[in-house]
Amino acid sequence: MAFWDKFKPTRPAPVTAKSMNRPVFSRVGPGQAVATPHRYDRLSDEGYRQNVIAYRAVGLVARACASVPMRLYRGDDMLSDHPILSLLARPNPRVRGENFIYNLVGYHLIAGNAYALAVGPDGRAPKELWLMRPDTVNVLEGQDGLPSGFEQKVAGKTQRYGARSVLHWKTFNPLSDWYGMAPLEAAALSVDAFNEGSRWNLALIQNGGAPSGVLYSEAGDAPLTDEQFSHLKAEVERRYTGGSNAGRPLLLEGGLKWQEMGMSPRDMDWTAAKNMSAREIAMAFGVPPQMLGIPDAQTYSNYSEARQSLWEDTVIPMLIEIANELTNWLTPMFGDRSLTLKPDLDDVPALEAKRTARFDRIANAGFLSDAEKRRMLGMGKSAKD
Incomplete structure (x- = not known):
């Protein structure tokens, strides 16, 4: 089963509206809407x-990203009060900042694309930020190789937005200049194998814990009539299928015999195959398998090491990417390109052991002055300095 059946591209109709403090219709042209290359x-x-x-x-990565606050800097100075911080803390009346980041990361991981819309008067800083579901958005291809805008279709209505009004955070896609590639696309075969295995197991339970087979007669002079066949089938389904009938012996008469037709779970190496699919899915999202409870996947000696790997290899790089995307998108709207957003990683519990080891290493370095130690630890100058 393939997940990436393509939509047919459609040519949009131009839509305009007056600028208001709500989602704004922007005239964009010329351009052709390029349909999302997966379903x-x-x-x-x-x-x-x-x-x-x-x-x-997805929940582990998104929740971890949402738990880290963003700090705003002008040069080396951290700002405690700024409209960008207020906007990120409460992007719109419906969600808080943590929910906004959680959903943004979720869309990014599932679709490979995440879209956020800045809403406000033209030429002024945005008042609200809204996420747009990826399957409702098309990128409008521009003449210079850059998007000329974005088109959203919701409830039969089409709205268009300028390129600067929309943040498009996407993964790398070697086959598309306009859309990212979802991690689930890389794991599609493993997802199919895992899901089909689960359905097979459920069907096995519902069929009385026995694989499929056939009733046959070696000495029968004539085949069963339609009435006899229907009666026999109904009796087998009534007496020997379903969870309440699991393990009940099959009583045969009239020279009938049972021949098993399917492979047993042992023949299919059931558990090992399902665990292998689970590990491949976890790999696509950058999550250590033992954090998902997958057996026989002890890449790390303990859970603490696996948790630290999740943060260092997946969460922190994603947080840095989010901060860079938001910085490049939002700061020009507020008229100050010297501003920079950075994730605050000082209080992440998973990194506590590493922070402590670094602190001790620097503190015990006799060849460094106190001022140099404070600077390496990110501390300000002391009163003596």
């Missing part, structure tokens, strides 16, 4: 809603 609904349903490994992996 977001299939990715979300089969790869996330019906797959416990992907569901848990």
Whole structure:
């Protein structure tokens, strides 16, 4: 089963509206809407809603990213009060900043694309930020190789926005200049194998814990009549299928015999195959398998090391990327390109052991002065300095 069936591209109709403090219609042209190169609904349903490994992996990464506050700097000075900080703390009346980042990362991981819309009067700083579901957005291809705008279709209505009004955070896609590639696309075969295995196991339970087979007669002079066949089938379904009938012996008469037709779970190496698929799905999201409860996946000696790897290899790089995307998108709207957003990693529990080791190493370095030690630890000057 493939997840990435393509939409047919459509040519949009121009839409205009007056500038208001709400989602604004912007005239964009000329350009052709390039349809998303995969089916977001299939990715979300089969790869996330019906797959416990992907569901848990996305939740771990998104929740970790949402737990880290963003700090705003002008040069080396951290600002404690600024409209950008207020906007990120409460992007719109419906969500807080943590929920906004959680959903932004979730869209990014499931679709490979995440879109945020800045809403406010033209030529002024935005008042609100709204996330747009990836399957409702098309990128409008510009003449210079850059997007000329974005088009959103919701409830049969089409709205267009200028390129600067929308943040498009996407993954690398070697086959598209306009859309990112979802991690679930790389893990599609593993997702299918895991889900089909779960369905097979459920069907096995519902069929009385026995694999499929056939009833046959070696000495029968004539085949069963339609009435006899229907009666026999109904009796087998009534007496020997379903969880309440699991393990009940099959009583045969009239020379009938049972021949098993399917492979047993042992023949299929059931558990090992399912665990292998789960590990591959976890790998696509950059989550250590043992954090998802996958057995026989002890890459790290303990859970603490696996947790630290999740932060260092996946969460922190993603946080830095989010901070850079928001900096490049928001600061020009506030008229100050000297501003920089950075994630505050000082209080992350998973990195406590590493912070302590670094502090001790620097503090015990006799060849460094106190001022040099404070500077390396990110501290300000002391009163003596």
